[in-house]
Amino acid sequence: MSPTSLSSTGPGTHPRFPVAIDATAMNAIEPRGSDLGILRLITCGSVDDGKSTLIGRLLLDTKQLRRDTLEAIDRTSKARGLASMDLALITDGLRAEREQGITIDVAYRSFSTPRRRFILGDTPGHVQYTRNMATAASTADAAIILVDVRQGVVEQTRRHACLAVLLGVRHLIVCVNKMDLVGFDRSAFARTCDDFRAYAAAFDPDGFGSLSSRAETTFIPISALLGDHVVVGSSHMPWHAEGGGRTLLAHLESLPDHVGEEGGRTRLPVQYVIRPQTSEHHDYRGYAGQLASGVLRVGDRVLAMPSGLRSRITRMHVGQESIDTALAPQSIAIELADDLDISRGDLLVPEDPSGSGVPAHPPRVTSTIDATLVWMASSPLTTGRRLLLKHTSRTLAGVVVKLGHRLDLQSLQRVADPGSLGLNEIGQVSLRLGQEIACDPYRVCRATGAFILIDEQTNNTVAAGMIL
Amino acid sequence: MGSVHVQNPDTSIAPLPHLAALEAESLHIIREVAAEFERPALLFSGGKDSIVMVHLACKAFAPGRVPFPLLHVDTGHNFPEVIAYRDEMVRRLGLRLEVASVEDAIRRGIVHEEQTACGATPSRNLAQIPTLLEAIREHRFDALFGGARRDEEKARAKERIFSFRNAMGQWDPRNQRPELWNIYNARIRRSTIAGDEGEHIRVFPISNWTEIDVWEYIEAERIPVPGIYYSHEREIVIRAGRICPVSSFFPARASEKTESRRVRFRTVGDMTCTAGVDTPAQSPRDIIADIIASPISERGARLDDTFSEAAMEDRKKEGYF
Known part of the structure; x- marks a missing residue:
């Protein structure tokens, strides 16, 4: 963990936040401008790479921290005998972790700029915390992959990039950190980028394409300790901006939103059926759920999967308010023209406009699925194991009928016939389910391609699954 | 609506x-x-x-x-x-x-x-x-x-x-x-x-x-929210530098002088551990402006959280x- 030396700004450097507590400087959380919605991101890396320092720097320089928080961090830094404020203390949460000096869980932090609202999942870097990283990556749009420029691309870098892509993260941001320790050397940065590009272009974790074909990658040379290219620019590395490069924050603000990019698929898992049964709303029956992807409009013809029952949307509401168009990820309640037997667990999808009565972009209806699993329990998974599977709003029984290859997270080689899948290991499995489900491949539609496995004895969540 | x-x-x-x-x-x-x-x-x-x-x-x-x-x-x-x-x-x-x-x-x-x-x-x-x-x-x-x-x-x-x-x-x-x-x-x-x-x-x-x-x-x-979130007239004492609302369970001490002041509260709940702030906010908009300008995070206004990290x-x- 590196203490900051913010007061040591030398000549020719950009103005930075002084270490002294200055109330006026940190009050100015700017009001939000145009609303670009929420971007969810994760940070991958270890304390050694300066991850906590980077997050601290992001929060500090976007002026998210209040005086009392900064004072508390300053007090702790002093109590530990540090000469200046340790930015890593801003995010290191639980007491056990503070004592060990490492991050062991997932912590979520919100911050905002005038352009955008961010939810940042901070996850541990070591291989024994793979499940924590998978957890945070599951909802992330972007992943910051932190690399120590002195080490270059290492095993951990490759593993994090692989995990992020497997979990469906569409943007990788490789932050090459500690540039200050190599004299802001452009060629050291370029070497790291080349190494990463070569890896991402060559590596295919599951037979469905290389990392670079599944996620867009951006490289940024930074010093989290000094702040270069995190929120403000860098006079040390003018070559980055001259080549069209941006700061980390500017890049995060500009990332596109991915609504509607699930291959045109519109999916509404029915979560709850609202039936007031009052005199005022005697015949009301609202199918409530969160639109998982795509767009629904009043008048659309829909099918309930897997049953195949057909109807037409007559009205849609958010609360009491009537809407004509619903956009993912809105939580809505819809009414249908026909009185059908539709309940929690059904998937509503629009019909093909040709009127043929088949779904547009039909989901897969099946009782056997192949999936990539991240195993999260200490007792290993073997063939024949019976588990509960929760997929969208549906829970059903499943049996592991086959263990395919395991992805060795150290060597990133696929290992055939692993026999079992241990804690934090990733492998392909075939599952036979008690009933049919309507689903999509995870890499096309996260919401209908994802599931969790639950151990019926302990009630614990033991695996994250992604349908292939 | x-x-x-x-x-x-x-x-x-x-x-x-x-x-x-x-x-x-x-x-x-x-x-x-x-x-x-x-x-x-x-x-x-x-x-x-x-x-x-x-x-x-x-x-x-x-x-x-x-x-x-x-x-x-x-x-x-x-x-x-x-x-x-x-x-x-x-x-x-x-x-x-x-x-x-x-x-x-x-x-x-x-x-x-x-x-x-x-x-x-x-x-x-x-x-x-x-x-x-x-x-x-x-x-x-x-x-x-x-x-x-x-x-x-x-x-x-x-x-x-x-x-x-x-x-x-x-x-x-x-x-x-x-x-x-x-x-x-x-x-x-x-x-x-x-x-x-x-x-x-x-x-x-x-x-x-x-x-x-x-x-x-x-x-x-x-x-709608309770009126205490917005600026209102209230009997208070200043204790340990904080604006404390006076009530039957939080009486002023003999050495303290109560005063009537326009205050508002950022959190509700136990009246004995909620400190007021001295700002004229009368609407959610005003409160947002207050939060942005405040040097103290929300929980800093609760007396019980500052005891230990x-x-x-x-x-x-x-x-x-």
Whole structure:
């Protein structure tokens, strides 16, 4: 963990936040401008790479921290005998972790700029915390992959990039950190980028394409300790901006939103059926759920999967308010023209406009699925194991009928016939389910391609699954 | 009726505005609880966060009624305005309210009035824990909605949205269930008879909201809140540099001079541990401007959190909300 030396700004450097507590400087959380919605991101890396320092720097320089928080961090830094404020203390949460000096869980932090609202999942870097990283990556749009420029691309870098892509993260941001320790050397940065590009272009974790074909990658040379290219620019590395490069924050603000990019698929898992049964709303029956992807409009013809029952949307509401168009990820309640037997667990999808009565972009209806699993329990998974599977709003029984290859997270080689899948290991499995489900491949539609496995004895969540 | 849902004819390209996205996530969580649990309840304090939760619950099930009761753990140290607000709101929205009284629990010897270092008047924050746990047992609640937000405090930043509590009502931060996507594991061992110990889940539907989001939402949806959030005239004393509201449970000391001042409060709840602020805010907009200008984070306005850096973590492990 590196203490900051913010007061040591030398000549020719950009103005930075002084270490002294200055109330006026940190009050100015700017009001939000145009609303670009929420971007969810994760940070991958270890304390050694300066991850906590980077997050601290992001929060500090976007002026998210209040005086009392900064004072508390300053007090702790002093109590530990540090000469200046340790930015890593801003995010290191639980007491056990503070004592060990490492991050062991997932912590979520919100911050905002005038352009955008961010939810940042901070996850541990070591291989024994793979499940924590998978957890945070599951909802992330972007992943910051932190690399120590002195080490270059290492095993951990490759593993994090692989995990992020497997979990469906569409943007990788490789932050090459500690540039200050190599004299802001452009060629050291370029070497790291080349190494990463070569890896991402060559590596295919599951037979469905290389990392670079599944996620867009951006490289940024930074010093989290000094702040270069995190929120403000860098006079040390003018070559980055001259080549069209941006700061980390500017890049995060500009990332596109991915609504509607699930291959045109519109999916509404029915979560709850609202039936007031009052005199005022005697015949009301609202199918409530969160639109998982795509767009629904009043008048659309829909099918309930897997049953195949057909109807037409007559009205849609958010609360009491009537809407004509619903956009993912809105939580809505819809009414249908026909009185059908539709309940929690059904998937509503629009019909093909040709009127043929088949779904547009039909989901897969099946009782056997192949999936990539991240195993999260200490007792290993073997063939024949019976588990509960929760997929969208549906829970059903499943049996592991086959263990395919395991992805060795150290060597990133696929290992055939692993026999079992241990804690934090990733492998392909075939599952036979008690009933049919309507689903999509995870890499096309996260919401209908994802599931969790639950151990019926302990009630614990033991695996994250992604349908292939 | 105000709303965060602005109809845009070209919605296929516009991202969902951040408040609408937060609302959508919260509605999904609330409906999931109603679908998966037998006996949920919503912890209602009268504070803005729980008021927003109630508003979201109404939206989640409209035009039907909210299919679970509110549970108010009543410290007895209430701002009278908050109780009046609560009763009016419950009537207006047709909700069911259960009250678990700390005062009553103290009288019955379930809990003891705390001795504190900060002054003669003990806060009842800790006394809420056994009172709440008793109510959970008695009503056999299997899920409790709480209005905690991850931006409030470091220990909260790690809390799951569905947060498992063992039969003693405790949270184990080292052993939390993994929580992926928006697929929540609602499975617990339930108690079978009233008064028996069962596991339960605390659910935090506004985990990802910030204090500013809450006020922006209150403004956009025109949600009424108790008047104490806005600037009003009140009897106060200055104690340890803080503006403290004078009440029968927080009397002025002989050495202190009470004064009447225009103040407002950033949090409600136990009146003895809530410090006021001296700003003229009269609307959610004014409050947002105040928050942006304030050097102190929300919990800094609570006298009980400054005692120890790990104070919140300790209380949460014991079953605090």
